[in-house]
Amino acid sequence: MATTDIGPKNPAVKAGEAAFDYVDKRTGVKTGAKWFMFRNIPAETSWFQTLGFTAMALFGMQAITGIILAMYYKPDPNSAFQSVEVITNEVTWGWLVRGMHKWGASAMIVVVFLHLGRVFFFGSYKYPRELTWVTGAILLIMTMFMGLTGYLLVWDQKAYWATVVAVNITASAPIIGPYIADILRAGPEFGPETLSRFYSIHMLVIPGGMATFIGLHLFLISKLGIAEPPYSKRRMAVERAEEEARRAAENERLPYGRREVPAVAPATPEPQKVEGAS
Amino acid sequence: MNRGQQEYYKRDYAQAKLEGKPFFPYAVYKDLLIATLxxxxxxxxxxxxxVEIGEPVNPASTDFVPRPEWYFFFLFELLKIFKGQNVFMPVIMATFIVPNILMVLLIATPFIDRGPERRIQKRPIALFTxxxxxxxxxYMTHLGASSNEGVGSEGLPLTGLDEKGQAGADLFLANGCTACHNVAGVGAPGPGPNLTNLGSQGQTPQYWGEFIQDPPGGVMPSFTTFTxxxxxxxxxxxxxxxxxxx
Structure with a gap:
């Protein structure tokens, strides 16, 4: 409320403010949100630096459309295909939700890879943001696994055989490969349990991991700040000034051009040995 | 990056933030715009x-060519390069070694490239990589997208097939064995056992030739018409x- 407000406050507003204060005093959520929203970021940021948020937005979209699909989908070999048919042909907007989920998967892969490229070419993974990169790389791998496990759930020919091949590829890994393949298939053969296992991995295991790693990724980003593009105007000006200062120092040290002084400042002189010391 | 360079970066970044703008609304509007798009x-x-609906699953049909989603084409194509032609091209390169090397390199990038330079035109190795x-x-995704072959299209995804083995594999496919047996991912998971590692039982070719003429147990049909x-x-x-x- 502005200070020009006079007279008694509306009791509803008063109660609302009191409730808000109550929560803020115990959680600091207002302070935290204020810090998060109004903290400074470098003046110049690239449009390419919006890709990370876009990937997260697409993850949110996949979560919402996935929840809606899960309301109608039946993870049972006898009814899975039919339930997908029902979603596509009968449920209101079902075709749209399924289409968004399917295209969203491809879009997420594209955006995640573009985000990776941006971070790589900007050198943003360098000190102090190494661990942000690691969490992001794990998120990328988990995104790929989401695509792999979701593929089977449609339970059509293409999905089935591609997943059979994928599981056989897993089984070819040395030592633990066959065990992992057995875990994925829920046994030595591809069977009814395989579908519900992939359903659980696709819906619970990987999304849980991704949510955790998105949290870590965001924590590191807000703690370390968004990287400044290496070609920003401010950075270029700093580099020009540094170059100029270096040249000026060089010129000063070169009376009559007699000898070259190394560009880098010379190391501190070695300490002299004290005579007589053992 | 040595300690001095790290300190330099920290100071420089603090300065950038000092001269910067608040996250809201200057970054938020960009993020929201692109995400909405x-x-x-x-x-x-x-x-x-x-979205389309394919054919329902039919584990008995083996003429179906399995193809992954487009974002796995690059791994899929590796299977066609490393087919186990010789010791230097084992299948495990495509299924295990190369994908894992790629994953490790991806995760380890910031620990491999630790130089202080951030401008890409001054990082020739990073630019080239x-x-x-x-x-x-x-290129691999393009190859995968433009080829119609699946892993099973040349028959069974097996390597090392000599002339006799190939003829046997053709007989195996032509006589519907894959309706009950699975070999290396091709064929039904049941009711017959998976035959991918049948050879590890150490039986002779004669044994199996006689076996299929009169299979014990009475479940499997007999194949008595071969030469x-x-x-x-x-x-x-x-x-x-x-x-x-x-």
């Missing part, structure tokens, strides 16, 4: 390209599964 594009694609990786992924040469071929094929042919 991306989601709009997804909805547009969902409307424009309606980045372009090479993009070119590799784009002696064909019995030898399919016997050789079965005896080598998982050992010679894998």
């Amino acid at each position: 991306a989601i709009g594009l997804v909805i547009g694609m969902a409307i424009w390209h309606r 980045g372009i090479a990786v993009i070119a590799f992924l784009a 002696p040469q064909q019995y030898d071929e399919i016997g050789t094929f079965l005896a080598g599964l998982g050992t010679t042919y894998k």
